[in-house]
Each structure stands twice: as structure tokens, then as C-alpha cells.
Amino acid sequence: MRHIISLLVExxxxxxxxxxxxxxxxxxxxxxxxxxxxxxxxxxxxxxITTGSDRIIEQITKxxxxxxxVVKLQDFTEGxxxxxxxMFVKVKADGESQRAEVKRLSDIFRARIxxxxxxxxCIELTGAGDKLDAYIKAMHENNIVEVVRSGSMGIMRGEKAxxx
Amino acid sequence: MELSGSExxxxxxxxxxxxxxxxxxxxxxLHIYDALQKQDDVEHILVRHEQGATHAADGYARATGKPxxxxxxxxxxxxxxxxxxxxxxxxxxxxxxxxxxxxSHAIGSDAFQEVDAVGVSRPCVKHNFLVKDLNKLxxxxxxxxxxATTGRPGPVVVDIPKDITAPHIKIPYxxxxxxxxxxxxxxxxxxxxxxxxxxxxxxxxxxxxxYTGGGxxxxxxxxxxxxxxxxxxxxxxxxxxxxxxxxxxxxxxxxMLGMHGTYExxxxxxxxxxxxxxxxxxxxxxxxxxxxxxxxxxIIHIDIDPASISKTINADIPIVGGAKQVxxxxxxxxDQTELKVDQxxxxxxxxxxxxxxxxxxxxxxxxKGLIQPQEAVEExxxxxxxxxxxxxxxxxxxxxxxxxxHFDEPRRWINSGGLGTMGFGLPAAMxxxxxxxxxxxxxxxxxxxxxxxxxxxxxxxxxxLPVKIINLNNRYLGMVRQWQEFFYEKRYSHVxxxxxxxxxxxxxxxxxxxxxxxxxxxxxxxxxxxxxxxxRTVFLDIITDQEAxxxxxxxxxxxxxxxxxxxxxxxxxxxxxxxxELV
Numbered sequence: 001m002r003h004i005i006s007l008l009v010e011x012x013x014x015x016x017x018x019x020x021x022x023x024x025x026x027x028x029x030x031x032x033x034x035x036x037x038x039x040x041x042x043x044x045x046x047x048x049i050t051t052g053s054d055r056i057i058e059q060i061t062k063x064x065x066x067x068x069x070v071v072k073l074q075d076f077t078e079g080x081x082x083x084x085x086x087m088f089v090k091v092k093a094d095g096e097s098q099r100a101e102v103k104r105l106s107d108i109f110r111a112r113i114x115x116x117x118x119x120x121x122c123i124e125l126t127g128a129g130d131k132l133d134a135y136i137k138a139m140h141e142n143n144i145v146e147v148v149r150s151g152s153m154g155i156m157r158g159e160k161a162x163x164x
Numbered sequence: 165m166e167l168s169g170s171e172x173x174x175x176x177x178x179x180x181x182x183x184x185x186x187x188x189x190x191x192x193x194l195h196i197y198d199a200l201q202k203q204d205d206v207e208h209i210l211v212r213h214e215q216g217a218t219h220a221a222d223g224y225a226r227a228t229g230k231p232x233x234x235x236x237x238x239x240x241x242x243x244x245x246x247x248x249x250x251x252x253x254x255x256x257x258x259x260x261x262x263x264x265x266x267x268s269h270a271i272g273s274d275a276f277q278e279v280d281a282v283g284v285s286r287p288c289v290k291h292n293f294l295v296k297d298l299n300k301l302x303x304x305x306x307x308x309x310x311x312a313t314t315g316r317p318g319p320v321v322v323d324i325p326k327d328i329t330a331p332h333i334k335i336p337y338x339x340x341x342x343x344x345x346x347x348x349x350x351x352x353x354x355x356x357x358x359x360x361x362x363x364x365x366x367x368x369x370x371x372x373x374x375y376t377g378g379g380x381x382x383x384x385x386x387x388x389x390x391x392x393x394x395x396x397x398x399x400x401x402x403x404x405x406x407x408x409x410x411x412x413x414x415x416x417x418x419x420m421l422g423m424h425g426t427y428e429x430x431x432x433x434x435x436x437x438x439x440x441x442x443x444x445x446x447x448x449x450x451x452x453x454x455x456x457x458x459x460x461x462x463i464i465h466i467d468i469d470p471a472s473i474s475k476t477i478n479a480d481i482p483i484v485g486g487a488k489q490v491x492x493x494x495x496x497x498x499d500q501t502e503l504k505v506d507q508x509x510x511x512x513x514x515x516x517x518x519x520x521x522x523x524x525x526x527x528x529x530x531x532k533g534l535i536q537p538q539e540a541v542e543e544x545x546x547x548x549x550x551x552x553x554x555x556x557x558x559x560x561x562x563x564x565x566x567x568x569x570h571f572d573e574p575r576r577w578i579n580s581g582g583l584g585t586m587g588f589g590l591p592a593a594m595x596x597x598x599x600x601x602x603x604x605x606x607x608x609x610x611x612x613x614x615x616x617x618x619x620x621x622x623x624x625x626x627x628x629l630p631v632k633i634i635n636l637n638n639r640y641l642g643m644v645r646q647w648q649e650f651f652y653e654k655r656y657s658h659v660x661x662x663x664x665x666x667x668x669x670x671x672x673x674x675x676x677x678x679x680x681x682x683x684x685x686x687x688x689x690x691x692x693x694x695x696x697x698x699x700r701t702v703f704l705d706i707i708t709d710q711e712a713x714x715x716x717x718x719x720x721x722x723x724x725x726x727x728x729x730x731x732x733x734x735x736x737x738x739x740x741x742x743x744x745e746l747v
Binding site: 009010013014017018021025055058059062063065066068069070071072164 | 282283286287290291292294311345346347348469470471473474475
């Protein structure tokens, strides 16, 4: 099953490699990993998307917790949470009809065109992973020049928070 | 007090109570060695290879319970230390390894003797640090000792760039008495309600088994374990790492379990209805195939590391906590509860176990004129009154030592269990001898293993560390040969040690005494002589039966009740079967 695990880690060189190294050393899957500092400069917030049986996920969370750099950890999957991913797509937009088609599709997905040239559009789209997948699918494959995805990040709904 | 980085390191070690430092100098640690030379509170042991430094510090730590400390240089110094660090990691041994590093400004430039020591050691340390700021040096060292010695112990590497240790830059120093890491809380106390459930389950057992490991020794919980087991009168088995925590000669101890454990211990594991594991981790050498592990048992698992629980074997009652604290609480609850041990069921259980014991699974045939490796260990046991510190390397000799030296005290049996590191025994013995100069220290080894760190014979002489080397020389890499005999139709591929050195002459070349023993009749006298020479390192080169095997054996994919047993035991079973008495 797919799990979204959120972590607070020490904002120190090496913390990221300890975590990614743990996944490769123990053979755990890693679908995406995002990380950046928080409002507290000493802490980084990390979101890991992983898949595995209940036993594997339990091991993943325990092994992560064991790392000295991991301050706090929560598996969101059990609770109510929001998940978002950001994507940039550069598409060919050559000629009136193609440009109109891309614009229309982007409107449907509430995507924003953030850069324009005579022959391309650069589009920004935010949403859950499957929405991003759907957009790529809807866009004609031949039109796509490049895709950049951030990987998912998550936050708990309501008053619950992952803080110190 | 204004000190340079190098002086801070030495002063810190003094303040931390470190008496011995195992190391090897080199370019990146020259400043530290200069500071080291100007004092004599911390004794430095110059090994002959950095692997020897880590194993010696490891042996010291296992024997004393104090952290072992090493100092090595950058690059090859650090990489040579890795095997020893990984060895300590697998067996949860507290080590602090200081590695020199090229100067900060040169890091990442492929400088001479540069290696990313933090990166290379990461998968086999509990934690590691790169010191980037002289002002944080003392604090980092304190963190290293704190992390290494608390919770589930383990090795910690501190990588120190050369500029941090420069003699002309001095800063105020104060020993950091206490340290806190917000992300590291090693103190787990077993949950009282879980402990209560465990006690109830234990007292309701009809065929109970107690299975303990290195966690008892690491947490100094031997006394508590003894009173716990004796209160219940239940059978106990111990892992390779746990031997000595409960006395090896106590009738409640039914021998080591696992791949080369006793027949009775493994059979009892298979048949038990309640299993309590204290401070062991269901290692694959213990469980055999996990799908057939303890098929009738409800399982209680006590471990200080939450990640050990339900990792390979699911625990019905998990208790996260230190062995000592949980045992104290269990004993308390045992004293208070109204529940009683089912004595009839227990008597019947013991009767079954005794019938398994009567098959004598370790028994072997003595041969005229040909020394059996087992009898060499038995002789060692007799001559040292079972009171020596025994280190070992890895292979058949290690199993014979575990099977035939009946350890009555913890921290006496020192071997590389998890990583299985050949070359561990001799340097580990040096570390033990340094800690306990008045005790007999012997390294049970083989002609394969001993050659992996034999250079340390030189260190033994320089620092007057008279250990006894019991070399069970069968001219084969015995354990590999045994597997090739069993599973590869005797195709002995590259296991014969041709062109072996004359170990007697080799020992003499290193300034020690070498004794060759070829006949069983000479074994006793040679052993007595070796230990009589109190202040000399003695190398006993014992020529043993080439094709002796370690029995019983649980081979891959097999369960505890599917052991391969010795030819001798097969005969016993056949005669019992004929009489209709085979259980």
C-alpha cells in the first residue's frame, strides 16, 4: 500500500543521505522525496512517498525514527490529510488551434500558463499526483517537451500538526 | 583553559575517563599525535593495522562495558577501520572512532589521503559527525560518547579535519558534563501493562522457553536474568552473543540455540508453547526458516530497539525497554502475582527436554593420534578452570569454542557474531588483556582466521599483552569446507590452505613462544605450559582432524526440528528407536 510519511529532521548536511541511504540499504521503495527547511532554520520538513506491506511500512517508520537526525515522524496515511504536488510542463504551442487547445485544457485543470514563446507554453499545475497524471495523459504526448514534478508533500487537516 | 583542537581531544578523553586509545598515526592526525605525546594519562596502543585498532577497542569494550576508543588517520586509515566498525555495529558494541580528515578547505578536492569517511561509514555506524567548527569539537565528542553508549549501543565515527586540530589556534575549553539531543531519546521503559500481560502468559505456559541474547550482557542484566530464570525454573537457551549471561554450567541452561546449537535447545524451541525473548533479535542464524519458527508458541519479545520488534518474527507481546529494567519489573510482578507455575506441566516438559539431552548432540569420537578440535577446546576449558576470557575468530573453531567452553560469567566470551569477521580474535584479545592484565586471555582461532590480523602479534610484544593463541589448524577453511561437503558434494573449492607458514617459527620471529601440538596425548601438557608462561604470548599450533564437522546443524530452509545430527547421535537415535524410547 502507498504511504505518505512526513518527517521533521535536523537541518544538517548528511541528514538527507542518511535517509535515502536507509531506503537503498534496506531495499525499501521510494516513490518520491521532497525536503526543504521550515520556519525554524534548524529543522527540515521532509515528505516521503513509499509503498510496501504493513510490516515493511512499520519497519520503515521504526528505522527512520532510529536515525539520530530524525526529530519527529508521522505516517499520514491513517489520518485525514492533504497531499499536493507541483508540476511544470513545457508543451509545443505552434499555431492558433494548438495554442487554443492547450489553453482550454489548462483551464479545465486550473493550470496556469507561466511562460510563453512563439512556439511553446510553460504551464504550472498543482494538485494530487493523479490529477497531474491526468493532465499529462490529456495533453497530446507528442506535444510535451519536458515535465518537472516536485514530488508530493503533505499536511494534516484540522488542528493536528507535526511540530516540535 | 585555552586549548588547541588537538589538546581539546586529549583533554576531553581524560575527562571522559578514557584510559586507552588504539590507533595508528598519519598525516591528518599528526597534530593530535603531537598532543598525545605530551601527556601520559591516556595510553596509546600502536597497532599494526587500523582493523586491529577497531577490533582491539571492540574487545576492550565487550570485556569492560566501557566504550572502546580509536584514533586513525584519513583515507586508508579510515577505510581500514571500516571492517571493525561494521563488526561493532552488528553486535551493538559502543565504539568511538576518531578519524583524521584532510583540512576543511581541501575537502572534496580529491586531496592526498582523502576519503569521505562520514559517507563511507554511514551504513555501519549508529551515527557519525564531521567537525566543521573548532568551537563545537568538545560538544561533538560528548555527543559521540553519549550516542555510542546509550540505548542500543553502537559505533560512532567523528571525522576531524586537520585544520580543526591546528596547534596555534586555541579556544577556551570546558568539559561538557551533560548533553542533550532533541532527536535522540534512548531511554525506553517497558510498559507496565505489557509486562503484566507477559508475566501472565509466562505463568500460564505448559512448555515455556526463555531465549536471551547479547542485550542482557550489554545492559549488565545478568544478575536480574539469573534470579528471573531461577524463580521460574524454566529452561533457558542463549544465543552465541548471549553466552555467559546465565551460567553455562547451570542445569536450567540447555545450551546455545540456532544453526549449531544443542539438539535439546532447538527441539525445545520448536515444541514450546510460550517463548520469551529478552535482548535478542531473531537473527537468521537463530531462527532457521522463519515460516517454521516456533510453530506452537506465543511470543514475548523484549528489546530496547523498537525496530528489532516484529522485524522478522512477529511478537504477540512486544515490550520496548532495556533488559535490566524490564527484568526488574518482571521479577517484582512475579513476586506479587497469585498465579503459579504449573509444576506438573513443567516437570513433564523438563522430562522431554532431558530425553533430548540424553542424546548428547555435541558428542564426538576421539581418535588415536589425531586431535579432534573439540577436545582441544575441552582441554582449554579444563586448564583455565573455565575462568578465562575467550575471544574467537570466525568459523568452525568459533562454534567449538561456543559449544565446549561453558561460560559462567558475562563478558567472558568475545566474538564477532553478527558480521562474522575473520581476523577479530587476536586484536580483540589484546584489548581484553589490556583491560584485565591479570586474567588469562585466550584467542581460539584457526589457521585461516589468524592470518587475517596476524600482524598484531607485534603489538602484543610491544605493549606486553601476553595472550594465548589456540590455533585449531586443520589446513582447511573448515566451515566453508563443511558447507562444500554437505551442499556441494564435497567439491572443495579453494579451501585448502597450502603453503602455510610454520606458525611456531612465526611466533618466534615475533618474539613469542610457539608450540606445535600434533598428538592428543600432548595436548594437556602443552596447554598447561602455555598458561604457566604468564608473561609470554604463546602460540599453540594444534594440528587437528581435517574433516571434523560442527554438529548439530540447521541448514538453509530448515526448521529447528530438522537438524542434521552427528553420526554418533544418529547411532544413539537408532538404538533409542529400536527400544521404542525415541521422543
